[in-house]
Amino acid sequence: MRVVAQGTFDLVHPGHVHYLREAAAMGDELVVIVARRTNVDHKERPICPATQRRDVVDALEPVDRAILGHESDIFVPIEELEPDVIALGHDQHHDEEAILAELDRRGIDCELRRASGTEPGEDELYSTRKIVDRIIDRRG
Template identity: 75%
Template structure:
């Protein structure tokens, strides 16, 4: 039986922190499917710079990822119900409340675990592991 893992995120400007998260998520099972957030659903931070389909295509190109799909426009749990995962992997710094996710999964009859991935520390002083830091550096140098 294939153990399906779902990871999700915005993945606006892909960086080593994203790669670490997705590799760790892939290690939680046999198949990794990534749900890439629609721009309309990103309300906890600045809107993404890149279009959703572009972000999905870049994530899908990563070796650790078996497939990448776009999230649902109105209900972020619809793809989770459709994909029926065994594990949902949450990034170490994602704003999600694990207890709230587990409660909603139970309410919808989705039987899976929610696991939070570990953080990845920078390997060098100048390594940037967040989209915000990358955007800030671009503005600092080219703004």
């Protein structure tokens, strides 16, 4: 069973690893789609280039393969990969009903599942924004 996870993965942190471990457990193969800067419109644009983010994600143990997302249509890689499951992160902003409607419109038959969240340990940061804020606070 092929599982697809997706995200920006800028400054990879333990929350990302938790998400990808859970996604990998949903099937036999985990392919991760790393968003391009042009598709990141719900938060600050990534700091690291897309190829660097992809390479870091590809090196993580739960990941079988990491690819770059399409420049303009986030569903193109889904069409090409034909996953059985799309694993969403617990806090990802996606509208599940809208995703399911678009998958249906394109004739893509797969299931959506949400990974669980996990709480950071003391002094840990599970947010790129919080990591950047701490760097600015401590290093100026």
